[in-house]
Every structure is written in C-alpha cells, then in structure tokens.
Amino acid sequence: AQSVTQPDIHITVSEGASLELRCNYSYGATPYLFWYVQSPGQGLQLLLKYFSGDTLVQGIKGFEAEFKRSQSSFNLRKPSVHWSDAAEYFCAGSGGNNRKLIWGLGTSLAVNP
Amino acid sequence: GAVVSQHPSRVICKSGTSVKIECRSLDFQATTMFWYRQFPKQSLMLMATSNEGSKATYEQGVEKDKFLINHASLTLSTLTVTSAHPEDSSFYICSADDRGRGDTQYFGPGTRLTVL
Numbered sequence: 211a212q213s214v215t216q217p218d219i220h221i222t223v224s225e226g227a228s229l230e231l232r233c234n235y236s237y238g239a240t241p242y243l244f245w246y247v248q249s250p251g252q253g254l255q256l257l258l259k260y261f262s263g264d265t266l267v268q269g270i271k272g273f274e275a276e277f278k279r280s281q282s283s284f285n286l287r288k289p290s291v292h293w294s295d296a297a298e299y300f301c302a303g304s305g306g307n308n309r310k311l312i313w314g315l316g317t318s319l320a321v322n323p
Numbered sequence: 324g325a326v327v328s329q330h331p332s333r334v335i336c337k338s339g340t341s342v343k344i345e346c347r348s349l350d351f352q353a354t355t356m357f358w359y360r361q362f363p364k365q366s367l368m369l370m371a372t373s374n375e376g377s378k379a380t381y382e383q384g385v386e387k388d389k390f391l392i393n394h395a396s397l398t399l400s401t402l403t404v405t406s407a408h409p410e411d412s413s414f415y416i417c418s419a420d421d422r423g424r425g426d427t428q429y430f431g432p433g434t435r436l437t438v439l
Contacts, residue, residue, distance in 0.1 A: 242426065253329070253416055254367075254430040261425060300366065309355065309426055313366045 212237050214303045216314035223291050224322045231286040231317050233275075233301030241303035243284040244311070245275055248298045257299075260284060271295070296321045324350050327419045329431035336407055337439055344402045344434045346417030352397035353419035357428060358390070361414045373400045407438045 213236045223229055235241060242261050246254040258269025265277040275286045284301060301314040326349040336342050346356055354375050359367040371392050373379045379392035389411075391403040400419075404411055414435050418428040 244427070246430070251414075251433070251435070253327075253432040254418075256325075256427065256429065259425070259427060304426070309420055309428075310357070310369060310372065311428060315366045318364075 212312050214301055214312050214314040216301050216317050218317045220318045222320040225293050226290050229288045229291045231299050233284045234282050235303050237305050241305040244302045245286045246300045291321055293321045325421055325429040326350055327429050327431040329434050333435040335437045338408050339406055341405045342407055346400045346431050348398045348419040351421045355420040356400040357418045358402050359416045409438045412438045
C-alpha cells in the first residue's frame, strides 16, 4: 500500500541551528512528493515539490529537500532556522491519475531562542 | 499566484442548522478541488474530491448526504454541512488542483466550524 511516513512527531531546535525533517515514502513507482507547512490555525503553504529531474529541490523560505530513491526518502532541510519557522510540517505524496495526496502525520517544529 | 480563498474563516452555529463553506481559486482554474477535515494536532483527512460539473467522489466513511459538495464552476466549490452536530466541529480545509502548475494542490486558509 502507498504510504508516507514522518518518523518524528516533534522536533525542537535552537534558532540558527540547522534542521532536517525526515520523510519516507512507499510507492510502486516514484511519486510526486511535496512538503507543506502549516502555522497554527492556518491552511497549508507549499514549500517545495519534486516530480522528476534534479533530486535536490529548492523551495521557499530557504528550505530544500533531497529525493533519494535508494532510501525512499525526501527529507526537508534548512541550514539556519528562524523563530518564525516554528510550525507543523507535512510531507505528502501522490501517484496515479486521481492526484489524491497521501499525507504523513506531520512533524511539529519548535524553535528555541 | 495560486491563491485559494475560503469563506468564512470561522463559523459558530447551533446544532441542527446547516453551514455552507466556500472555496475559491482566485487566479487559476481548478478542475478538481479537494475537501479535507483536520482534527487538532492531526494530519489532514480527505473527505471528498470535487470535479467541476460532476458529482463529488467521497472517501469511505464520509456521509455524502451530510457533507454536500457542489463544484459549479472552475473557480468555486462549496461544502455544506447539513444538520450540523457538535461532532462535526472541526477545521475544514479545501485545496484546488492547478494542473497548469504541474498537478499541485494549493490550499485555502481553512474554516473553523464550531457547532454548539
């Protein structure tokens, strides 16, 4: 069955530290992969997406993600976290014609000053 | 670009009443819109997929007669929660699929529904 897994429920980092949020997927073929961010009480904002081609994808707000087929992973990274990055981060994948997204459970990021 | 709006942002209603939530794609045409429900500190649960001009496809366990979805135009889909009850209180989020930007879903800001 298709699935997207975010192993870390909650992560706390210090402001200015680097960040990596993990995402693993299980699909028959390479899915489309997405990272979204959700601030409290808000909708979701697309950070970046991977469809094909270059496996290192640049997104908004200084985020990037790397698609690694051998590890079935699509981890999100940021070299220096800002306090405003505290939010919920969701990894999602889609495959097939119906374009429905399969969601990870989310990782809650807290940033210490 | 790729802006999706939702209205209202929050609504409080009495049990037994119906509530309509609008989802609009402001700067693109969306042949497909999705409706999600999100419980506190949880991921999104897809309720239904709405295609312009046709009946919505509901996910297993979602009552189509309770959650009426209409997608009358390429920029507007509505979700009506009929005869709402307290257990319907939730955060409802819509998304619109922009095929022009590579099959990407763009999300509205969500609607907080509280049923008293």
